[in-house]
Amino acid sequence: xxxxxxxxxxxxxxxxxxxxxxxxxxxxxxxxxxxxxxxxxxxxxxxxxxxxxxxxxxxxxxxxxxxxxxxxxxxxxxxxxxxxxxxxxxxxxxxxxxxxxxxxx
Amino acid sequence: xxxxxxxxxxxxxxxxxxxxxxxxxxxxxxxxxxxxxxxxxxxxxxxxxxxxxxxxxxxxxxxxxxxxxxxxxxxxxxxxxxxxxxxxxxxxxxxxxxxxxxxxx
DNA sequence: TGTAATACATCGTATCACGAAGTATATAGC
DNA sequence: GCTATATACTTCGTGATACGATGTATTACA
Numbered sequence: 001x002x003x004x005x006x007x008x009x010x011x012x013x014x015x016x017x018x019x020x021x022x023x024x025x026x027x028x029x030x031x032x033x034x035x036x037x038x039x040x041x042x043x044x045x046x047x048x049x050x051x052x053x054x055x056x057x058x059x060x061x062x063x064x065x066x067x068x069x070x071x072x073x074x075x076x077x078x079x080x081x082x083x084x085x086x087x088x089x090x091x092x093x094x095x096x097x098x099x100x101x102x103x104x105x
Numbered sequence: 106x107x108x109x110x111x112x113x114x115x116x117x118x119x120x121x122x123x124x125x126x127x128x129x130x131x132x133x134x135x136x137x138x139x140x141x142x143x144x145x146x147x148x149x150x151x152x153x154x155x156x157x158x159x160x161x162x163x164x165x166x167x168x169x170x171x172x173x174x175x176x177x178x179x180x181x182x183x184x185x186x187x188x189x190x191x192x193x194x195x196x197x198x199x200x201x202x203x204x205x206x207x208x209x210x
Numbered sequence: 211t212g213t214a215a216t217a218c219a220t221c222g223t224a225t226c227a228c229g230a231a232g233t234a235t236a237t238a239g240c
Numbered sequence: 241g242c243t244a245t246a247t248a249c250t251t252c253g254t255g256a257t258a259c260g261a262t263g264t265a266t267t268a269c270a
Contacts, residue, residue: 003227005113006113007225012203038228049226064235099121109225109226129217130217145217149218154256171267173216
């Protein structure tokens with residue numbers, strides 16, 4: 001997918017990836033892969049950003065002798081998803097404008 | 106609309122604004138306004154970018170004693186719109202992922 | 211006379227996705 | 241034991257780009 005198009009989707013996608021259960025970086029990438037691909041450097045940047053924005057909280061836990069950082073969505077994060085749904089109406093209207101075929105010619 | 110979300114839409118929107126008839130900067134902004142707003146500095150940057158990419162051609166014409174730059178879409182520009190339509194399927198799939206409500210809990 | 215609308219241009223800034231590179235452990239195959 | 245692959249997270253530099261601020265001009269209208 002075009003990188004510019006991704007910009008508006010990635011943040012909310014990552015939030016969606018943890019909205020039903022806590023998850024961690026590596027798993028988030030794999031879960032999102034069928035829908036939208038992103039590199040590790042991109043994801044970890046996003047996770048940090050969303051945490052700073054209070055949209056998720058982190059806890060570190062050991063798993064098979066390795067540390068994992070589990071992310072949990074907050075109420076603010078859920079609100080972001082709801083806002084996105086509202087914004088989607090505008091997106092659809094833009095899409096209609098783009099594909100509209102005028103016939104005044 | 107969120108600035109990040111706009112990034113994937115603006116270029117193709119500007120192309121759509123001239124796809125049925127040649128237009129110029131000031132008019133493009135007004136035509137797009139009901140769907141998506143953008144500042145003049147943004148538009149003129151986009152116009153230059155799309156011209157460099159061979160998606161539109163320009164001609165300068167006088168109108169009421171003032172110069173106007175009229176933009177015309179090229180075949181490459183029309184192809185860009187068609188690509189966007191194809192990409193839209195992916196966008197919809199991402200949207201479905203975001204709004205999906207799992208019930209395995 | 212002055213104020214808004216029309217019309218285009220340039221500059222600096224902040225945001226952000228990405229590739230490259232690095233660190234470290236676990237596991238499976240040979 | 242050794243090697244490759246998967247897992248897991250981090251940092252750094254770069255390029256793309258939307259925007260506000262600012263500037264230049266002309267026309268139209270009150």
